[in-house]
Amino acid sequence: MNSYNHKAIEAKWRSYWEETQAHTVTMDPDKPKFYCLDMFPYPSGAGLHVGHWRGYVLSDVWSRYKKLQGYNVLHPMGWDAFGLPAENDAIKKGIHPTVSTASNVATFKRQLHEIGAMYDWTREVNTTDPGYYKWTQWIFVQMYKRGLAYRKEMPINFCPSCQTGLANEEVVQGACERCGTPVEKRHLMQWMLRITKYADRLLEGLKTLDWPEKVVKMQEAWIGRSEGAEVVFAIDGADEQITVFTTRPDTLFGATYMVLAPEHELVSKITTPEQKEDVEKYVKQAMSKSSVERMANKEKTGVFTGAYGINPVNGKRIPIWVGDYVLIDYGSGAIMAVPAHDERDYEFAQKFALPIIPVIAEKDGTVPDLPFVIDGVLINSGPFDGMDSENAKKAITEHLQKKGQGRASVQYKMRDWVFSRQRYWGEPIPIVHCPKCGEVPVPEDQLPVTLPDVENYQPTGTGESPLAAITEWVNTTCPKCGGPAKRETNTMPQWAGSCWYFLRYADPDNDTALADPEKLAYWLPVDLYVGGIEHAVLHLLYSRFYIKFLYDIGVVDFDEPFVRLFNQGMVTKDGAKMSKSKGNVVNPDELVEHYGADSLRIYELFIGPPEVDSEWMDNGIEGVYRFIQRVWNLVVRSLKNMPEPTLASEKLRHRLIATVTERIESFKLNTVVSAFMEYVNQLGQTVDRQSLETLVILLAPLAPHLAEELWQLLGHKPSVFDARWPQADPAMLVADQVTVAIQVNGRTRGTVDVPADAAQEDVMNAAAAITSVKNALEGKEILKTIYVPGKILNLVVK
């Protein structure tokens, strides 16, 4: 008997697929499409480990499953190749990023080939390819023209290690998301994208998506929509006024002081001469604090400005303070403080002995312990007394509106996107600065603005990009007036290229458009997107923003890019994420060599629920390898002496179809594998042809090489992927014999096998024969009998 030889089989089918271009797909309006996408990787020098495999196997299983169901499946792969590691390598080793990127891509590609996935490599994209980033720049120009990209000098988060500005989304607990270095505040002239203009649509769109609840929640929290009111306070004895945002206009009568952020422009204007020295000292100190320091120290600090605001509802004079617990970039950078009903204000008022006036009571009218931060009934609020919070919010807002001293307002936590990076290895921002014309976008027919070769990649650390030093590149002519001008030297963040790459796969070589609209209309949007949870609010939010913009300008006809999202769990080793520095990386190459790609693919699925982190066990793959051999041997043995199908084998076969289909659909891929194992364990030494063919087709998404070989052994012409996914016959799924558990007082005493339609008495009679049941019933009286057909018979006795 010939035995399973994974090396020969996998090599054979890999070259078959290549020779027949089995994975090259073309648009076919007569066939339904399925777009199954992996988050494209950054091709690092380290190569792939078994953790990377997990997501790629998952998406390939789905791609092949859909293909077997007759879909025209787009399953592409490419490279998110701009980024700091290549640039840092260039600095350290003097290798041009283009060179190291090319070599890393080659390594990655070789390793990806090992998976045996059905990637259509003719559609490969690379974000660093000028033919690609031409369109990344083109999108930026469109945004610029519509006022969505703008330049502004402002304090931003700056990573001193990466030597570049960061977006808010790239700061995690006060540190750089990439390298963990605490970020600093720097005043820099920055390119910004007006993502906040899309805040509401980004929030609304989430409701339409088939995404993990967790990611939806994270994006909702990040966007952070709050409804409330703007309230205008006059300043006593001055011509200025202060606008505040509050979500609790119902507590307005309880406002006993106001606070301005240290950066607020009115601070210097309203401070009285007596308070000037203290205030200036405080402001200076507050501004010098890093965001980490500001976050670490939650002790309230502040200084009185000497000025007073006038509460628009009751005319009360209340002191205006400066305090760094008020943030300049949220709302208006100023608050009304209601210490009775806000924990932070309460703490501040306690510390500085400011008055605390309760204006909200419990629903039943009792005055609660302070601070009382939830809704209730108004007290001490003049004409609004007795009104509940919900109504009072509306009533007070309306009242203010009539007086011209306020209005309903919505605020978001999300800020505009800091888009410039002071680094070399990214897309140049296609803007020219002309002394006469100002900022001028590079005309579309002059794109791409390509990266020049440089000698020194070292970031300047001054907030200028290394590109600024290349005078022959920087000096250019103004596209408008033809006069001398300078190029923008900031580059785009890595996210820019990944915001829209999935569009390019539809038409990767198009030189006249981002992609042919007809092809976009056919292939997009992405039906299933598979990747890690780490991009929950970065890439996935930015992409959604880009697509909404491209929808608005008519480039695409959909406004959500990813219909369904699946986040695969991490593969851990010794309880930790795999990393070179921890030395716990499991290399797939050796496993493929020893057990084959099919075994590793199945083990990646079998390791645990795909959405959950799972611990790698070196022995685990052994069991899968044995299973594959059992399948192989079953087919080979059966071919020598093929039995006829029986009712029993047909029932098992249909049950398998139903179970596997159901479990793939619900992403319970670990239990798909166990379903196959159970099935094979139930069979005898040989089984009929029909059963074998079904088994091979069902197994094909998981173990494509094995399935192709067995399909051929069974006498078919390749490929097994030309076959169709079988349908389970509902009639064959009905069991005629069932096992019923017998319980006495809810405790299981044994089981009986009876026909599915057995009457209660028959089950009862069979149960009475069981020793342990007899024991338990001995001398007792049966009070009640619960019979659930096919499940249990419970006897309640006393």
Added chain:
RNA sequence: GCCGGGGUGGCGGAAUAGGUAGACGCUACGGACUUAAAAUCCGUUGGGCGUUUCGCCCGUGCGGGUUCGAUUCCCGCCUCCGGCACCA
């Protein structure tokens, strides 16, 4: 602090419109085959106890509750992981 998700054998994990807890696999142990080993195959494998072809008790983080019956539902805790964190 707030929000979300978990805690089941030696291990990875099954099973929740309430119905035989531990499927499947790993490990370990025993056996068959072999000169021997590897591979393969067969058996046992949650804990405890007994009168051991059988039977009893305990057992899904902890404590209560609902129910004929709870890993599943409810209440109160402990604990781990992830996200956010002075956003008014």
